[in-house]
Amino acid sequence: GTQEKVQEAKDETQKIGLVLSTLNNPFFVTLKEGAEAKAKELGYEVVVLDSQDDPSKELSNMEDLITRGVSVILINPTNSDTVGNAIKLANDAKIPVLTLDRGANSGEVVSHIASDNVAGGKMAGEYVVEKLAKKGKVIELEGIPGASATVDRGAGFNEALKGTEIEVVAKQTANFNRTEGLTVMENILQAQPEINAVFAHNDEMALGALKAIEGTNREIMVVGFDATDDAVASVKEGKLAATVAQQPDMIGSLGVETADKVLKGETAEKFIPVDLKLVTE
Amino acid sequence: MKQPIFEMKAITKEFPGVKALDHVDFKIHKGRVMALLGENGAGKSTLMKILSGVYQKDDGEIIYEGKKVDIKGPKDAQEEGISIIHQELNLIPHLTIGENIFLGREPVNAFKKIDWTKLYKDSEVLLKKLKVDKSPKELVASLSIGEQQMVEIAKALSLNAKIIIMDEPTDALTKKETESLFHVIHELRAQQKSIVYISHRLEEIFQVCDDVTVLRDGKFIGEAQVKTLNEDQLIEMMVGRKLTEQFPSVVVEKGDVALEVKNLSNEYVKDISFLLRKGEILGISGLMGSGRTELAKSIYGALRKDSGKVYIDGKEVNIKSTQNALKEGIAYVSEDRKGQGLILGLSVKENMSISSLKDFESPIFKINRTKEKKAVKNYIAQMAIKTPTERQKIKNLSGGNQQKVSIAKGLMTNPKILILDEPTRGVDVGAKKEIYDLINKFKQTGMSIIMISSEMPEILGMSDRILVMHQGRITGELDRTDASQEKIMKCAVGIKEVSYKDE
Amino acid sequence: MNKKLLMKFKSIIGLIVFSLIVSVLSPRFLTVSNILNVLRQTSINSIIAAGMTFVILTGGIDLSVGSTLAFCGAVCAYFISAGMSVFLAVTIALAIGALVGLFSGIIISKGKVQPFIATLVTMTVLRGATLVFTNGKPITLGSDKASEVFSKIGAGYFLGIPIPVYLMVLVFMIAYYVLTQTRIGRYVYALGGNEEASKLSGLNVSKIKLSVYAISGMLAALAGVVITARLSSANPNAGAGYELDAIAAVVLGGTSLAGGAGSILGTIIGALIIGILSNALNLLDVSSYYQMIAKGAVILIAVLADRKEK
Amino acid sequence: MNKKLLMKFKSIIGLIVFSLIVSVLSPRFLTVSNILNVLRQTSINSIIAAGMTFVILTGGIDLSVGSTLAFCGAVCAYFISAGMSVFLAVTIALAIGALVGLFSGIIISKGKVQPFIATLVTMTVLRGATLVFTNGKPITLGSDKASEVFSKIGAGYFLGIPIPVYLMVLVFMIAYYVLTQTRIGRYVYALGGNEEASKLSGLNVSKIKLSVYAISGMLAALAGVVITARLSSANPNAGAGYELDAIAAVVLGGTSLAGGAGSILGTIIGALIIGILSNALNLLDVSSYYQMIAKGAVILIAVLADRKEK
Ligand SMILES: Nc1ncnc2c1ncn2[C@@H]1O[C@H](COP(=O)(O)OP(=O)(O)OP(=O)(O)O)[C@@H](O)[C@H]1O
Ligand SMILES: Nc1ncnc2c1ncn2[C@@H]1O[C@H](COP(=O)(O)OP(=O)(O)OP(=O)(O)O)[C@@H](O)[C@H]1O
Ligand SMILES: O[C@@H]1[C@H](O)[C@H](O)CO[C@H]1O
Ligand SMILES: [Mg+2]
Numbered sequence A: 001g002t003q004e005k006v007q008e009a010k011d012e013t014q015k016i017g018l019v020l021s022t023l024n025n026p027f028f029v030t031l032k033e034g035a036e037a038k039a040k041e042l043g044y045e046v047v048v049l050d051s052q053d054d055p056s057k058e059l060s061n062m063e064d065l066i067t068r069g070v071s072v073i074l075i076n077p078t079n080s081d082t083v084g085n086a087i088k089l090a091n092d093a094k095i096p097v098l099t100l101d102r103g104a105n106s107g108e109v110v111s112h113i114a115s116d117n118v119a120g121g122k123m124a125g126e127y128v129v130e131k132l133a134k135k136g137k138v139i140e141l142e143g144i145p146g147a148s149a150t151v152d153r154g155a156g157f158n159e160a161l162k163g164t165e166i167e168v169v170a171k172q173t174a175n176f177n178r179t180e181g182l183t184v185m186e187n188i189l190q191a192q193p194e195i196n197a198v199f200a201h202n203d204e205m206a207l208g209a210l211k212a213i214e215g216t217n218r219e220i221m222v223v224g225f226d227a228t229d230d231a232v233a234s235v236k237e238g239k240l241a242a243t244v245a246q247q248p249d250m251i252g253s254l255g256v257e258t259a260d261k262v263l264k265g266e267t268a269e270k271f272i273p274v275d276l277k278l279v280t281e
Numbered sequence B: 001m002k003q004p005i006f007e008m009k010a011i012t013k014e015f016p017g018v019k020a021l022d023h024v025d026f027k028i029h030k031g032r033v034m035a036l037l038g039e040n041g042a043g044k045s046t047l048m049k050i051l052s053g054v055y056q057k058d059d060g061e062i063i064y065e066g067k068k069v070d071i072k073g074p075k076d077a078q079e080e081g082i083s084i085i086h087q088e089l090n091l092i093p094h095l096t097i098g099e100n101i102f103l104g105r106e107p108v109n110a111f112k113k114i115d116w117t118k119l120y121k122d123s124e125v126l127l128k129k130l131k132v133d134k135s136p137k138e139l140v141a142s143l144s145i146g147e148q149q150m151v152e153i154a155k156a157l158s159l160n161a162k163i164i165i166m167d168e169p170t171d172a173l174t175k176k177e178t179e180s181l182f183h184v185i186h187e188l189r190a191q192q193k194s195i196v197y198i199s200h201r202l203e204e205i206f207q208v209c210d211d212v213t214v215l216r217d218g219k220f221i222g223e224a225q226v227k228t229l230n231e232d233q234l235i236e237m238m239v240g241r242k243l244t245e246q247f248p249s250v251v252v253e254k255g256d257v258a259l260e261v262k263n264l265s266n267e268y269v270k271d272i273s274f275l276l277r278k279g280e281i282l283g284i285s286g287l288m289g290s291g292r293t294e295l296a297k298s299i300y301g302a303l304r305k306d307s308g309k310v311y312i313d314g315k316e317v318n319i320k321s322t323q324n325a326l327k328e329g330i331a332y333v334s335e336d337r338k339g340q341g342l343i344l345g346l347s348v349k350e351n352m353s354i355s356s357l358k359d360f361e362s363p364i365f366k367i368n369r370t371k372e373k374k375a376v377k378n379y380i381a382q383m384a385i386k387t388p389t390e391r392q393k394i395k396n397l398s399g400g401n402q403q404k405v406s407i408a409k410g411l412m413t414n415p416k417i418l419i420l421d422e423p424t425r426g427v428d429v430g431a432k433k434e435i436y437d438l439i440n441k442f443k444q445t446g447m448s449i450i451m452i453s454s455e456m457p458e459i460l461g462m463s464d465r466i467l468v469m470h471q472g473r474i475t476g477e478l479d480r481t482d483a484s485q486e487k488i489m490k491c492a493v494g495i496k497e498v499s500y501k502d503e
Numbered sequence C, D: 001m002n003k004k005l006l007m008k009f010k011s012i013i014g015l016i017v018f019s020l021i022v023s024v025l026s027p028r029f030l031t032v033s034n035i036l037n038v039l040r041q042t043s044i045n046s047i048i049a050a051g052m053t054f055v056i057l058t059g060g061i062d063l064s065v066g067s068t069l070a071f072c073g074a075v076c077a078y079f080i081s082a083g084m085s086v087f088l089a090v091t092i093a094l095a096i097g098a099l100v101g102l103f104s105g106i107i108i109s110k111g112k113v114q115p116f117i118a119t120l121v122t123m124t125v126l127r128g129a130t131l132v133f134t135n136g137k138p139i140t141l142g143s144d145k146a147s148e149v150f151s152k153i154g155a156g157y158f159l160g161i162p163i164p165v166y167l168m169v170l171v172f173m174i175a176y177y178v179l180t181q182t183r184i185g186r187y188v189y190a191l192g193g194n195e196e197a198s199k200l201s202g203l204n205v206s207k208i209k210l211s212v213y214a215i216s217g218m219l220a221a222l223a224g225v226v227i228t229a230r231l232s233s234a235n236p237n238a239g240a241g242y243e244l245d246a247i248a249a250v251v252l253g254g255t256s257l258a259g260g261a262g263s264i265l266g267t268i269i270g271a272l273i274i275g276i277l278s279n280a281l282n283l284l285d286v287s288s289y290y291q292m293i294a295k296g297a298v299i300l301i302a303v304l305a306d307r308k309e310k
């Protein structure tokens, strides 16, 4: 008897599925925390699954969520192109889908909550242009090859440099990873006698690069992306020049808030932009 | 007889499907050499493995100098003063001779650093004693089987044990090394050490042993002083019946030339030329490391030839691989059954048919298992291979029975030319006779056989013609009728020009 | 024989017990749709693991399967979106997979390079090649006829059962037949058991090695085709780390990495354990960090239980 | 003996030739600062590879080094930021590394589980544990005294040479001594050469296995300490995939994965080849996709050249 009641009570709280591209990156951990906090506030249970940057695992996660009978799915795609079929599965199961941080190029999505990465890249580029007075040599540390964040931030950044005398003298990937940021930057420092600034596609790489530069006594400005706790602290200490602040917790909580609206039958905006801002102090 | 210093009482040991030992009693006396005899699979090695801590007995007791002892592992046995030369080689290929001899007992200095000078000096002394002409710093991987066996002996001696068990120590040795070993055994006996000696070469029993214990089918048959017995009586104790003549020579009329080798040379052998006729057994003798195995492998396509020609039935053939050789009708049975002959994890059947699987293939590439099984069972019966079924894993067979499977594998390919490298290594008298009979049977059908052997009586008894090798060259070719141990030894040391001293 | 049979049943019984426990904890686990779901999810790893079984039985290892999967998937997607017929594109992808395997096999058998290093090289080079070929971006299929047909290979059903499940079963049936009933199968075991003895027994050791790596490459390519079809998109990062899952399935199935002993039936069971485990942990709402811990623990228990039998 | 020496020189000569080619292509390569840079970068992989050499010589493998590195790095950073003394925190981290290795060693020797699976389990569980412990976020050190001192281990210099380089040299000197001059060293080779024979010679095989995994774990922990100090921050995903680099260094150095043969000197050379390669490709501004292809090709050439000697 009591068992059944517990079971019923449990079934009454609706479940929100949250599929994240990876949980190996503080950015997504914060996003998850934002979502969880909001869900608690609104009385939902969140089921979090980690795709470990593998689109096929992402698809499996989607299948498992459908099996579990969640009411709505928030997904942060590993890749905007590849996620299509996963979303279509949910569409077929009549479960509404919302995308977070990275969009989907196919499938039916109720709402997309993200920052504009092209704009963010541009923001970083404009900052560099201003600080260098339109002249100098810069390095670009790229994220995971092919990830939309990599492509978009790169595009935005390079657009901002157009028409200036700033030249990107080296471009290497460090896979959004701090340790790789360190070694790649160490090597670039050997190769390039003159560097004025570094733009890293995320803070993890920026902080790694900063460490590499600290070992030399060269004056190089580093700009990151995300505004993780570490990065903001570094900016405050005057080490990191700037970081483009995304608000992952906001992306997460807005996601849940929008999902709640959808479940209640209210209409939701197709695209909900989350503010970006440049943190320089 | 005095009180034994060591006694095993009612030892019983069972393996799945096999009662290897059934209430066996065994005694070892101080300052004496005890022979342990029995057919393949009689349980000799198993008994000695129990004594040396490799296996645990199921039942029975072990008494050492009047006290019951419990031997739980090899280390315990070493501490009790027991050392053993196992039937199968147990060396570490990439360590040096010296490192192998003292493995687990390396001399160290105060800083835990190995005292290399002492280690190699002590090894040198042991090798000298055994008349092995190798530097202790050489890697074991580069030694021939016989040389490795000598290292095993040196290792057993280095323990300075009270009891030394030798499980078929001479099965890979030629006369010369065997003599050095016997010399050492005599010395040990003089030092009041006890020795257990296992061998299928009966003449050796009369040369070095004082007492003999015989096992049959895992049961104790009897113990006696060697001098009270003759060879026939010994054989009867072992096999339970009399055996007819050991080397039943069969005369086959000289056939055509089946194989001709002309000026074959490579890294190992130099300028080898000889003929082999249909229905002929060509024995190859020589000392350890004289290059006999390498010659066989070069003909068989397992080693590269630098120059020279090979003709089969008068036609030149270019054998570049073992597949080529099998296709041309040459089969080779390795001297090293464990390392190169058998695939220990596979069954008797799978091992026996591996070289001739093609013959059992049906359309749709399926192996015809019924046919395969029938052929295998046929050989098991013909060669009296002792195994519960043809599906038994080969590693669970006794050494001699493994050897028979190895030969059967070669025979199953229906070769025109069969190369047997030490074919009766570790095979008991009864089985040897079966193998000889089989070889003769194939000889009569016109098969040509090359038989490499380190066992003099076998070479002399079976061959129609004998080649003798020395340092990779043929130094003698003797006809059956005028071959003798002395003549072979003379060629084997490669000194026709230097006069051979007879003592 | 009976004991062997018991052994086999034992693993299957273990698998069933494990499934029952999960189904008590999560009633959704033992539904038809979820079982099909698990089977489909398992099919990728199973197909790769079937090829890996051949390689491991010879005493080798193939680290390149993940890259091969990505490369062949990309090639297949490229040709289909370029208008080639599905049949031809898939055939080419499988052929390339086999060629990639042959390449590793040649380095190993002719070049005498250790399989670990040879396939590590193939893995690295091929990942680079995939990124160059795709320019680091996924190749996504359109909604033309060919693409639709192609996507059935990964997403379609026949008689209510997903197509990849049929493919998996087919692969295992063929692998079982080859390993237990044919000459090459016997040779694979012999080679893994004792290379020297195999050579002296007249086996063409090089040919056997080339064959197993080609088989592994071809099956990795097939897995790539299935994934690409399932996602309607080929991802340049696909398959990264899959070699470990495939090897784990093989070894969980009782095949020794030293070669010479093991069975393809064991591999299915191994793959199913891994597949069910991931699905179950998701259904049981184990948080993703703890999933890793739980996965490790269950695999450990499975191998320890299996070992006791020996 | 002389041939052996020649062999050793041969690899070193190969390394030098390779370096010369690079230095012609990029004049910055052979500058003092870049050489120190390469050495510092190589130190992490070298230290792990030194431990891996012990394991591989016994015929085993350790896949858990990357996770061990991350876990021990995180523990160390945690304790230091909690105010513990640097010495104590580092000692605890190394001890935990050794314990982790012991754990794998026990599963392998007592549980008779294949090293690949046992360390795969440790790898998975420990990665999960690290993520739980850090909650998926880096543990970053402050700028207090202890943190400053600690960071010297990774970023500091002594007589113009980076501290990690000293650590690497020290590790190799000790490893060389242990492997060539002590009993345990001989036993490691013996065990890898023939486990059965080692047992029959009365060696305590379990103890040797426990020791090598403990050594590997401890050195992985040391590498974790160095990385953490270098970055002043411990990352939960640090070290992922490092096992492959370490194994590659060992095998490139001529050690056989079958165990029993190889040398620690080879491992240094292997690690240097890998380190110089990455550095050179970056200096030569090879784009990252092509870097993978080039890396694979050079490793292949290196092993093929090495093999010719045998
Ligand atoms: N590990 C094992 N597992 C199963 N059966 C075994 C095992 N070891 C030995 N046997 C069986 O026990 C019996 C005795 O074998 P053992 O090796 O003691 O014979 P042996 O007298 O030494 O013979 P040989 O003269 O051929 O060396 C044989 O039937 C053998 O097949
Ligand atoms: N792999 C190897 N590396 C170096 N030397 C070797 C190798 N194999 C054999 N040898 C050497 O080649 C010589 C010939 O060995 P082979 O095995 O042909 O001798 P054999 O006449 O068959 O004697 P045995 O009775 O010992 O087998 C020996 O001195 C041996 O030490
Ligand atoms: O926006 C996020 C973050 O910048 C993260 O660092 C990498 O993945 C991107 O999608
Ligand atoms: Mg025996």
Ligand SMILES: [Mg+2]
Residues within 6 Å of the ligand: B144, B292, B293, B294, B335, B421
């Ligand atoms: Mg020989």
